[in-house]
Amino acid sequence: MDDPTPRVNFEIMQRYHGRKVILCCQINQVDNGQVRVVTPDKGEVTVVGGTAPYEGRFAEVVGTVINPNTVQEIEHTNLSDNFSLDMYNELVKLSHKDAYIGMFYA
Amino acid sequence: MATATLTPGDVLRIKEKHDFANGVVLRVSGLQEVNGRKHRCILSDGSANIRGILASQFADLVGSGELSNGCLVKIKTFVTNSVGNEDVLLVTDLTVAAPGNGSQPMEADIALTCHNATPEASSKLAEGKTAGLGHWAKENSTPMLSPPTDFKANKTPGQSGPTGRTPMSLTPMVTPLSISMEKTSLTPPSLRISDRKSYHKIAQLHPYDSNWCIKAKLERKAPLRSMNIRGSDVKILTVDLLDDTGQMVQGTFWRGAAERFAEQMVEGKVYVIHKFKVKPADKKYSSVKADYQIDFTDSTDVSEAADQDTSAMNAAVEITPIDLLPRRVGARAPVDVMGVVLALGSLGTVKRKADSSELPRRDVTLGDMSCKSVVVTLWGDNAHAFAAQLEGQEGKAVLQVTHVRVTDFNGCSVSSLTKSVVTLNPAGHAATQLLTWYSTADMSPDRFTPVGQDLPGTRGISNGNGAVPSRERFFTLKDVAGVTPESLLDDKANFQAVTACVAMINSEQQMYYLANPENGRKVVDQGGGQYAEADGRVVERPEHRYVLSVKLADHTGEAVVQLFNKEAEAVVGLKADELAALKDAGSGFAAALRAAQWRPWSVVVMSKAREYNGERRVRHTAHKVDTLDWVTEGQRLIALIGKYH
Numbered sequence: 001m002d003d004p005t006p007r008v009n010f011e012i013m014q015r016y017h018g019r020k021v022i023l024c025c026q027i028n029q030v031d032n033g034q035v036r037v038v039t040p041d042k043g044e045v046t047v048v049g050g051t052a053p054y055e056g057r058f059a060e061v062v063g064t065v066i067n068p069n070t071v072q073e074i075e076h077t078n079l080s081d082n083f084s085l086d087m088y089n090e091l092v093k094l095s096h097k098d099a100y101i102g103m104f105y106a
Numbered sequence: 107m108a109t110a111t112l113t114p115g116d117v118l119r120i121k122e123k124h125d126f127a128n129g130v131v132l133r134v135s136g137l138q139e140v141n142g143r144k145h146r147c148i149l150s151d152g153s154a155n156i157r158g159i160l161a162s163q164f165a166d167l168v169g170s171g172e173l174s175n176g177c178l179v180k181i182k183t184f185v186t187n188s189v190g191n192e193d194v195l196l197v198t199d200l201t202v203a204a205p206g207n208g209s210q211p212m213e214a215d216i217a218l219t220c221h222n223a224t225p226e227a228s229s230k231l232a233e234g235k236t237a238g239l240g241h242w243a244k245e246n247s248t249p250m251l252s253p254p255t256d257f258k259a260n261k262t263p264g265q266s267g268p269t270g271r272t273p274m275s276l277t278p279m280v281t282p283l284s285i286s287m288e289k290t291s292l293t294p295p296s297l298r299i300s301d302r303k304s305y306h307k308i309a310q311l312h313p314y315d316s317n318w319c320i321k322a323k324l325e326r327k328a329p330l331r332s333m334n335i336r337g338s339d340v341k342i343l344t345v346d347l348l349d350d351t352g353q354m355v356q357g358t359f360w361r362g363a364a365e366r367f368a369e370q371m372v373e374g375k376v377y378v379i380h381k382f383k384v385k386p387a388d389k390k391y392s393s394v395k396a397d398y399q400i401d402f403t404d405s406t407d408v409s410e411a412a413d414q415d416t417s418a419m420n421a422a423v424e425i426t427p428i429d430l431l432p433r434r435v436g437a438r439a440p441v442d443v444m445g446v447v448l449a450l451g452s453l454g455t456v457k458r459k460a461d462s463s464e465l466p467r468r469d470v471t472l473g474d475m476s477c478k479s480v481v482v483t484l485w486g487d488n489a490h491a492f493a494a495q496l497e498g499q500e501g502k503a504v505l506q507v508t509h510v511r512v513t514d515f516n517g518c519s520v521s522s523l524t525k526s527v528v529t530l531n532p533a534g535h536a537a538t539q540l541l542t543w544y545s546t547a548d549m550s551p552d553r554f555t556p557v558g559q560d561l562p563g564t565r566g567i568s569n570g571n572g573a574v575p576s577r578e579r580f581f582t583l584k585d586v587a588g589v590t591p592e593s594l595l596d597d598k599a600n601f602q603a604v605t606a607c608v609a610m611i612n613s614e615q616q617m618y619y620l621a622n623p624e625n626g627r628k629v630v631d632q633g634g635g636q637y638a639e640a641d642g643r644v645v646e647r648p649e650h651r652y653v654l655s656v657k658l659a660d661h662t663g664e665a666v667v668q669l670f671n672k673e674a675e676a677v678v679g680l681k682a683d684e685l686a687a688l689k690d691a692g693s694g695f696a697a698a699l700r701a702a703q704w705r706p707w708s709v710v711v712m713s714k715a716r717e718y719n720g721e722r723r724v725r726h727t728a729h730k731v732d733t734l735d736w737v738t739e740g741q742r743l744i745a746l747i748g749k750y751h
Contacts, residue, residue: 087740094747 004105005062009092010043017065020074023047024060024088037061040089049073058083110178110203112152120156120186121193129182131203134158135175137168149181149195158195167202178204308353311384311398319380321411322347325354326525330368343368346394347379357382357400367408376411395424395439423508425536428557429476431520434512443520444506444536445472446544447499448479448551453489466490471551472505475543479554482507483521484528491528500551501544504537505530518557580746584662589713591722600713605734607706608677609659611699617674618650618682626651626671650682658709665726667711673731678702708732708739 006012008021025037025045035047035054047061050073058079063071095104110131120130132149140146143165149158160168167173183199305321326346332339343364348354357379359367371377383401387394402408426434426441434441451469458465468489473479484491484507496503506529510520522528531537543549581602589600611617620629620637622645629637629648637645652674658667675681680688680698688695712729715722 084737084740087737090740090744094744099750 006105007092007095008039009041009089010039010045011041012092012096013039013043013045013065013071014068017068020062020064021071022060022062023071024058024079024083024085026058026085027054027056030054038085040085040092044069046070047073047076050076052076054078057081058085110180112150112178114151114153116151117149117154117156120184120195123186126181129180129200130184131178131180132156132158133176133178134173137173137175139165139168147175149179156193156195158197160197160200164197164200172202172205174205177202305349305378307351308347308349308355308396309351311355311400313384313386313398316381316383318382318384319378320347320349321376321378321413322349322355323376324371324373327368327371327373330364341365341368345371347377347400353396354394355396355398355400356387356394357402359402359406363402363404363406371408376414378409378411380407380409382406423506423532425506427476428472428474428480429478431480431512431557432518435514435518440509440511440523440526441520442506442508443472443480443482443510444504444532444540445474445480446501446540446549447471447496447503447505448473448554449500450496453493468493470496470505473549473551473554474540477549477554478557479551480557481516481519482510483519484526485522486524488522488526488528492530495530501549502541503531504540506532506537516556580743582662583658583660583665586665586667586711586713586726587663589724589726591715591724598714601710601729602713603708603710604658604660605706605708605739606658606660606665607704608656608702609664609704610657611678611702612655612657613696613699615655617654618652618686620648621651623647623649650686652678652682652685654678658711665711667709667726667728669728669731673728676731676733677705677707706734706736708734 003019005020005022006016008016008023013021013023023037023039023045025039025047028036028038028044030036033048033050035050037045037047037059039045046069047063048066048070049063050061052075054076055078058081059076060079061071061073061076063073063076066072094100112131112133116126116130116132119126130151132151134147134149136146136148138146140159143162145160145165145168147158147160148155150156160173164173173179179197179200180203181195181197181200183197185196185198187194187196305319308320308322311318311320324345325348328344331342331344333342334340341361341364343359345357345359345367346354347357358364379402381403383403384398385401387396387399423442423444425444428443428445431441431443447470449471451471453466453468455464456467457463466486466489468484470482470484471479472482482505488507492505496505507520507522507526508529509526510522512518512520581604583604583606586602586604589602620631621627622629622637622639622643627639629639629645632638632644637648639645651671652669653671654669654674654677655666656669656674656677658665669677671682678685678698679702685695685698688698708731709728710730712727713724714727716725717723
């Protein structure tokens, strides 16, 4: 396990171009092989390459950032509806703050 | 026999395990008896030292005075050992080559103290002194006193004029000895004067050595206190010492030494203190900002410094920026503040509750470059300080107050203490910098925000409804458990909102009582299906009401909290009647209790102090219990986290 896989939102994703990230998001639309999602900070991203079905409103996608709007999926987990995207966004922001980043992504 | 002489370099050879065919000649100093009849000493070759242990067979030599400090010994057989990082020379065969005489002792301060009544004790002190001093070679020596001959000590080294200096004649500055030393003098004799030149700095102190020597001003001498330790009363004297680096440290004398020095030490005088233990400071009890504190032992030696110059010994002033003051709220160690004078309160007085005496007080508002202001309350003399000069100086003068306490009054404010020092326009870069900033940035008093304003848990002048707990602060069960009978004033209740789970419900307790459904008052079985309240009123169908004690737990700790009907119903999920039915039925009861465990709740805990059999205890009750809405809770936590940076 070399580099930690950070949890990101749209804005933070840009810093991890080409890297593996975790994105929790709200599902907007599922097209064939492509899923359009809303990131915690209300950005729009397309997730490509997923095979397993997406169920429910929320999902956690682990994938590689291939361009500012697209994530190549490695795997994903369906989340229940009892999920607050705003709270999650706060977590993502806090975990990347200078003061706390050491706790999360050392 | 060839005249014995010292050969510099011998000690090194000893350490390198060279062989000495003819033995090695070394000079003895710092003789000290240790358990059994062995003696510790320092052995020198004229330039280097090594610690030595003389086997018990030489105890007689020491006792007779033949082997004494300053004498030369020819050591024929010995063994070297390494203890820690020190080498020790164990002597098994030696002869005294030359008696201690006239040669320049390398150690200073052989002067015996006379403030110890017992001759033995004072001779021990002398030994202690010299032993420690082996550390520093080439100390300049002080004139020496030999003890008056009516000393009956049998362990005094060098009883017969060891260092050969003519006693008595070279002692202009030493305190007069009372000749009959066995009697304690009527007035406490003053401490002897020390002329040593090399000291440690307070900043160098650490617990891993005990051979310290510092020269410091007695900044403060606390009144002699008595503490009960394991049944006996022990006297304690706490002192604050300040050295010429501006560093302050706290130290404690015990028992006899405490009483002695309480009388003899004078605040403001400079003392040389030798040999003491250093330990990490106990922040709970120390009012001095330091990492370590000192424990003076029975072998600690205290003497007045010959050089009483205290010009350099001013407590280093460490200014805390006003915006960082909230972090120090409640800390025991005082801080120093400095700021531009923004507003001056008028001189007022406060009546002391205790004796109705009037205490002058004055508030001054100071602001600094953080654009925050704080109100400093000056008491007593400090309230009068600079009263005239401060008039009209808003925005034009800088005030510095040292040793102030930070409280959470009005969020955050600062109060002076007896040892606070108020300085108007202190010399130094910082003050001028403040004034320049103030004028160039075109600041005015109203551009400062009071530092306590947006603080969580603001305790203001008017805090009306005590039942509303401060949700602005993050409380945990550790805080609840930390509420002591002392922290609760009289019978006031303390409310804390925490998030916790029910860890355990004791099934053996009485969980409910029968009550009148209308008013909840307890009813007693009259027999025959009739129930009556205390005043006789009959109740047809009583209901069970909860009075349930549960153990709450969170990640910081646990607390036993009592829940009444409404709250317990929420936690158990069953009405008391239903639970009672389950209990009577015999099955399902335990399961119901288990089901109530380990769910998170938002609980407002009310803590009150009560008297139980003469003992004051704190009782916790659940004032309110809510299901945890983690989203709202998360938002609250985020807001609290935001306040940290």
